[in-house]
Each structure stands twice: as C-alpha cells, then as structure tokens.
Amino acid sequence: MAQNDLLTRxxxxxxxxxxxxxxxxxxxxxxxxxxxxxxAPDLHLGHSVALRKLKEFQDQGxxxxxxxxxxxxxxxxxxxxxxxxxxxxxxxxKANAKTYFKQVGKILNAKKIExxxxxxWFRKLDLASLIKLMAEFTVQRILERDDFTKRLKSGTExxxxxxxxxxxxxYDSIIVEADVELGGTDQKFNMLAGRDLQRHRGLPxxxxxxxxxxxxxxxVKKMSKSVGNYIGLxxxxxxxxxxxxxVNDDLIDQxxxxxxxxxxxxxxxxxxxxxxxKTIVGMYHDAKAAAAAEDEFVRVVSxxxxxxxxxxxxxxxxxxxxxxxxxxxxxAASKSEARRLIEQxxxxxxxxxxxxxxxxxxxxxxxxxxxxxxxxxxxxx
RNA sequence: GGGCGCUUCGCAUAGCGGCAAUUGCAUCUGGCUGUAGACCAGACGUCUUUAUGACUACGGGGGUUCGAGUCCCUCAGCGCCCA
Numbered sequence: 001m002a003q004n005d006l007l008t009r010x011x012x013x014x015x016x017x018x019x020x021x022x023x024x025x026x027x028x029x030x031x032x033x034x035x036x037x038x039x040a041p042d043l044h045l046g047h048s049v050a051l052r053k054l055k056e057f058q059d060q061g062x063x064x065x066x067x068x069x070x071x072x073x074x075x076x077x078x079x080x081x082x083x084x085x086x087x088x089x090x091x092x093x094k095a096n097a098k099t100y101f102k103q104v105g106k107i108l109n110a111k112k113i114e115x116x117x118x119x120x121w122f123r124k125l126d127l128a129s130l131i132k133l134m135a136e137f138t139v140q141r142i143l144e145r146d147d148f149t150k151r152l153k154s155g156t157e158x159x160x161x162x163x164x165x166x167x168x169x170x171y172d173s174i175i176v177e178a179d180v181e182l183g184g185t186d187q188k189f190n191m192l193a194g195r196d197l198q199r200h201r202g203l204p205x206x207x208x209x210x211x212x213x214x215x216x217x218x219x220v221k222k223m224s225k226s227v228g229n230y231i232g233l234x235x236x237x238x239x240x241x242x243x244x245x246x247v248n249d250d251l252i253d254q255x256x257x258x259x260x261x262x263x264x265x266x267x268x269x270x271x272x273x274x275x276x277x278k279t280i281v282g283m284y285h286d287a288k289a290a291a292a293a294e295d296e297f298v299r300v301v302s303x304x305x306x307x308x309x310x311x312x313x314x315x316x317x318x319x320x321x322x323x324x325x326x327x328x329x330x331x332a333a334s335k336s337e338a339r340r341l342i343e344q345x346x347x348x349x350x351x352x353x354x355x356x357x358x359x360x361x362x363x364x365x366x367x368x369x370x371x372x373x374x375x376x377x378x379x380x381x
Numbered sequence: 382g383g384g385c386g387c388u389u390c391g392c393a394u395a396g397c398g399g400c401a402a403u404u405g406c407a408u409c410u411g412g413c414u415g416u417a418g419a420c421c422a423g424a425c426g427u428c429u430u431u432a433u434g435a436c437u438a439c440g441g442g443g444g445u446u447c448g449a450g451u452c453c454c455u456c457a458g459c460g461c462c463c464a
Contacts, residue, residue, distance in 0.1 A: 157460080219418070228407095246417040270415040277416095301416060337409090340424060344410040372410065 006056050010049060010258045012185050012210045015192070020207040023179065030062045031114075033178035033206070035169065035187070038068050041096040043103040044230040045280070046214040046223035049258045050182060051107040053211055057180075064113050065176050066104075068097055071119040072168065093117075103233050106284055114176075121175050122168065136200050137167055137193070145189045166190045170197040173206055182209045214258055219248030237285050241293035242301070242374075244277035252276060306351070306368060312378045319362045322347070322354055329379065331371040346372050 007014050007021070014020060023030060034054055043051075054064050070093040101110050125133075142163045143149065151158050166189060173181060173194035181191045191208040198205045213222040216229025223230045231243045247255060249269045256264045256272075260279045264272050274294060282290035299305045313329055320328065323338045326347065332338035339357045341347050347354045348370040349361065361367075363381035370376050 217417080242416085244416095248418055249416095250418090268415085269417095273416070297416080334427065335429090336427060337425085341410065344424065346410045 006060075007209070010053060010211055012212050013188070013208075014210075015195075015208045017207075020180065020209075023207070024060075028179075030057075030179040031065055031177060032057050032062050033065045033067060033173060033176055033181045035067045035069060035172070035181075035183060036100065038070050038093045038096045038100065041099040041103075042225055043100070043233045044223055044225065045233070045255075045259050046216070046230065048107060048233065049214050050184060050211050051104060052259075053182060053209070055108050057182075058108055058112060062180075064108065065178065066113050066115045067172050067176065068093070068115065068117045070097075070117045071122040072165070106233055116176055118168070118172055118175075121171070133171060134164075134167060136197060139163075141196070142166060142193075166193040167197075170194040174198065174201065174203065178206045179204075180207045180209060182211065184213045185210045186213060212254075212258060215248075215251055215254065217243055217247045219251055231280075233284050235284075237281050237289040237293040238296050238307075240281050240284065241277045241290075241297050244280055245273055245297060245301070247273065247276075249273075255280075306370075307376055310368065310376045310378045312380065314380050315363060316381075317363065318381055319360050321357070322349075322359050322361055323357045325361050325369065325379075326371065329369065329377055331369065331375060331377060341371060 007017065032054065034050065058064050070090075097115075101113070101115070104110055104113070143152070145166065148158055148163070169190040170193040172178075174197060178194065181194055183191055188208070188210050191206075191210075195205045195208065215221070216223035216227060217231065218227075218229040221227050221229060225232075231240060235243065244255075252269060252272050253264055255276055256262060260276070260283065262275075262279050265275050266272050274297075277297070278290045278294055281293050296308060300307045315325075315328060322342060323332075323335055326332040326338035326341065327335055332341055342354055342357045345353055345355065348368075350368050351370075363379065366378055366380045368376060368378055
C-alpha cells in the first residue's frame with residue numbers, strides 16, 4: 001500500500017501529521033502502541049479496522065506494541081454496574097489473551113508483535129509515585145473529556161477512579177516508549193493524555209492516529225458484542241456471509257473502505273453487498289468457503305430453499321405433540337412460546353406450515369423442522 | 382452527621398387498594414422486498430382440561446386488609462441535597 005494511503009485510508013485524524021511523515025521519511029523504525037482489552041476476547045470487524053491499519057505499519061517494518069490492560073481489568077470497572085463485572089484472575093487474563101492473539105493472527109503477524117501487560121509496571125507503582133503522577137495532570141484537563149463533561153452535566157455519576165484511566169494509559173506510553181499510538185476516535189482523549197505526559201517529562205511526544213468506529217450491522221450503533229450488531233472474525237462462513245448481507249445499504253462504502261482492501265465494484269446494493277460478503281468471508285476463511293457461502297445464501301435466503309447442511313437431532317420417542325417437539329428440540333424455550341410460534345405460523349414441517357399446536361407428530365424417517373426463517377433442524381427417531 | 386427520594390419484563394417507564402400490571406426501545410413471528418432496513422400486522426410470565434382457568438411475579442422479610450406493586454414496619458442496594 002502506498003505510503004500516503006497509510007495515513008489517509010480508514011484514518012480520521014493524525015496528530016502531528018507533519019512530524020509523523022518526517023519520521024517515516026527518516027526511515028526510522030517506529031514503535032506503534034495499541035491498547036487491548038483482555039475482558040472481551042471475541043474480535044469482530046470493528047476491531048479489524050484498527051488491526052488492519054496496524055498491519056500496514058507492520059508490513060513497513062515498524063514494531064507493533066500491544067498493551068494488554070490486564071491491571072485495569074483485574075481491578076474491575078464498576079462503571080458498568082448492571083453487569084457487576086467480575087475481577088479477572090491471572091489465569092483468565094492469560095486465557096483471554098491467548099484466544100485474543102489467535103484471532104489477531106488472522107490479520108497481523110502475531111509473532112512480530114511486542115506484547116506487554118500493564119500489570120508489569122502498575123503492580124509496582126506505589127501510592128507516592130501514583131500521587132506524583134496524578135500531580136502531572138489537572139482535574140480541569142481530565143474533566144475536559146467529553147463523556148465526563150456530559151455525565152457531570154446530566155447528573156450521571158463519575159466514579160473517582162475513572163479519572164485515572166487516561167492517566168494510566170498515558171503512563172503506558174512512557175513505559176513502552178511509544179512513537180505512535182493508534183486507536184479508535186473514542187480513544188483520542190486518552191491518547192492525547194499520553195502526549196501531555198511525555199511533554200511534561202521532556203520526552204518526545206508520540207503521534208496519535210485515530211481510526212473510525214465501525215457502525216454495526218444495525219446501521220446505528222457502533223459495532224459491539226453486547227449490542228449484538230457485530231460480525232465476529234471467527235464466525236462460520238455462512239453466518240458471516242448472512243451477517244454482512246444484513247448490513248444496512250448505507251454502510252456498504254464504509255465497509256469496503258474500512259474492512260477490505262477492495263473497492264465497491266458496482267452501484268447496485270445487492271450486488272455490491274454480495275461482493276463485500278464474499279470478500280470478507282474470503283479474508284477470514286478462504287475463497288472456497290466464500291464461494292460456498294454465497295451459494296448457500298442464494299439458495300436459502302434468495303430462493304427460500306432448505307439449507308444443505310442442517311443440524312441433526314435424534315429423539316427417543318415415536319410420536320409427540322408438535323408443541324412438545326419444539327420444546328424437546330430446544331427450538332422453543334417454553335410451551336407457551338412453542339404454542340405462540342405455531343399459532344403465528346412460524347413453524348414448518350418438511351416445508352409445510354403447521355397451525356395446530358396439539359397435533360401429534362409421528363416420528364419415523366427424517367423430517368425437517370423449521371422455526372422462523374433461519375432455524376432448521378433435521379429430526380430422526 | 383442531618384433531611385429527602387428511588388428500587389416494576391433485557392433496558393427505560395406508568396402505576397394516589399381490585400393488576401399478569403402501562404408505554405417506548407430491544408426481541409420474536411407473519412406480510413411486503415433485492416438480503417437487510419424502513420413500513421404494516423401480531424406476540425412478548427409459566428402451566429393446563431383454552432377458561433370471565435390455575436399458579437408464580439413489581440429489591441428481601443414481616444404486618445394492616447375480603448383483597449397490597451399500591452398503605453405501615455424493617456432490612457438491603459442506590460441516588461440527591463444540606464453540613
């Protein structure tokens with residue numbers, strides 16, 4: 001990829017651009033810092049935006065420094081009170097990191113990454129040093145952060161430890177001697193805090209690159225696992241294909257730019273999205289799987305045929321009511337739900353719509369049970 | 382330390398003693414369509430002999446009452462204000 005694309009495609013802002021360009025021109029190998037959260041080891045396309053950018057730098061011979069924020073994770077973040085996020089043990093952090101880097105390896109050369117756990121230095125930081133560190137920032141400066149301001153205005157609480165996050169992240173930059181820090185636009189403030197601290201200590205300031213936050217499949221909120229609008233890097237080809245196809249039309253261009261190296265081939269949204277889905281599945285699986293997924297999609301979704309590969313389940317009984325069948329096979333969570341689905345016309349047996357909840361189903365050979373549009377199950381006695 | 386208030390479906394909300402309980406979002410089903418979205422219709426505690434049915438539910442426990450989400454006491458969690 002051309003060097004000028006490096007700082008433009010899929011990039012929102014570069015601070016300081018001139019400085020960074022000079023550094024590139026000098027041929028110096030830079031240390032590029034990226035923060036990772038070990039609490040959520042499942043990566044999705046949203047993460048891939050930053051990772052793909054890092055990959056470009058890696059290909060130029062720069063060093064990617066991954067900071068695993070295990071220290072903060074182990075303290076637990078009470079901001080999200082609804083979840084009462086549990087503290088992670090050392091083993092859990094390690095296990096998460098392992099799955100994390102396995103997925104990162106789909107994009108970056110994992111062997112060349114420098115991995116640092118921030119517990120390495122925070123564990124040793126005593127109170128006196130922490131106070132000294134905090135003295136290097138003013139409360140005003142910290143409260144400038146957008147979400148703090150908003151929460152203060154609206155009366156939502158801001159826990160006092162939260163103001164430490166930007167400070168800790170800034171400290172990370174000092175320790176790993178970052179030349180550049182890369183992150184989503186939501187990280188801008190924290191990354192700039194790194195610059196502040198470096199300047200304050202008379203160190204060279206890191207440059208900051210922000211990348212866009214990918215909007216999720218719903219077309220509204222940023223992609224995240226908890227919202228459920230995500231496309232996971234480890235999703236099965238068919239599922240991945242389907243999810244890409246369900247992306248809002250307005251996002252097609254954005255997805256091409258941020259998630260692939262390709263360009264949108266055509267104006268037609270359906271065709272463009274098929275190409276997009278095929279490209280993305282090809283990236284995280286392979287071309288063969290992508291082609292198969294496309295066939296499957298056309299067959300099942302476009303032509304409404306039965307999928308080629310359906311899960312099977314054996315039942316021990318010879319006959320039972322339709323409601324019980326849904327319950328037994330786990331296609332419905334309760335009898336009431338099963339009844340509801342049947343009454344609303346969402347249940348088919350061998351392609352025939354069923355409307356009678358109490359009818360008895362005789363099990364002999366194989367029958368195909370369909371619930372809703374996507375759930376299929378092959379049942380044998 | 383003193384005063385006030387909050388806790389109801391995944392989230393958010395209504396609820397001045399008759400409530401399986403409002404509304405929005407989310408979710409699910411059906412319709413429409415180029416997949417999705419948007420849009421339209423419906424559902425959204427469980428169970429059954431499907432009924433003006435039974436049971437379980439409005440933070441926990443106790444009480445008043447024919448009857449309590451609603452009133453009283455108490456415990457817990459959370460928040461606001463004054464000092």
